[in-house]
Amino acid sequence: MDKDEQIKIQNLIKEFKIDKSVRIIYETEYEEMPMYYNLADFFISVPSSDSLSVSLLEAMACGVVPVVSDLPATREWVNDGENGLIVPVRNEKALADAILTLFMDKSMRERFKKRNLDLVKKADFFLHMSRLENLYMDIWRRYQSNA
Numbered sequence: 001m002d003k004d005e006q007i008k009i010q011n012l013i014k015e016f017k018i019d020k021s022v023r024i025i026y027e028t029e030y031e032e033m034p035m036y037y038n039l040a041d042f043f044i045s046v047p048s049s050d051s052l053s054v055s056l057l058e059a060m061a062c063g064v065v066p067v068v069s070d071l072p073a074t075r076e077w078v079n080d081g082e083n084g085l086i087v088p089v090r091n092e093k094a095l096a097d098a099i100l101t102l103f104m105d106k107s108m109r110e111r112f113k114k115r116n117l118d119l120v121k122k123a124d125f126f127l128h129m130s131r132l133e134n135l136y137m138d139i140w141r142r143y144q145s146n147a
Helices: 003-015 030-039 054-061 092-104 106-123 125-146
Strands: 042-045 065-069 085-087
Touching (some): 030 054, 042 092, 054 065, 054 106, 065 092, 065 106, 085 092
Parallel strands (some): 042 065, 065 085
């Protein structure tokens, strides 16, 4: 983000008088991310193209409720109205409505958080890497015994 965009965002925060509720983190160490996720109520990721965002899974693991674009990769992890909210791509009004809905409904946020904590256990990196390593080792052993 360039300096002009930073200044515009800072001015909007002042204009709407939300400076006591908003913290902008432009850059941080990866190890500090869980601390910042835990400060948040919502995780907003609204790209226009499809790819799985690792940060989405990280936020969900920290109990942050996602609002995401309606894309195939995000639908693998977020079910609209069950563990987060999905908005149409490039639809600012739907995005604003989703944020307001979550802001106003604490019980919904709590339900989503609980579901997400259970769901993201399936994305355990170390578990999956261990399984993949075992698979490769098994293939290697078979190859060696047939060579």
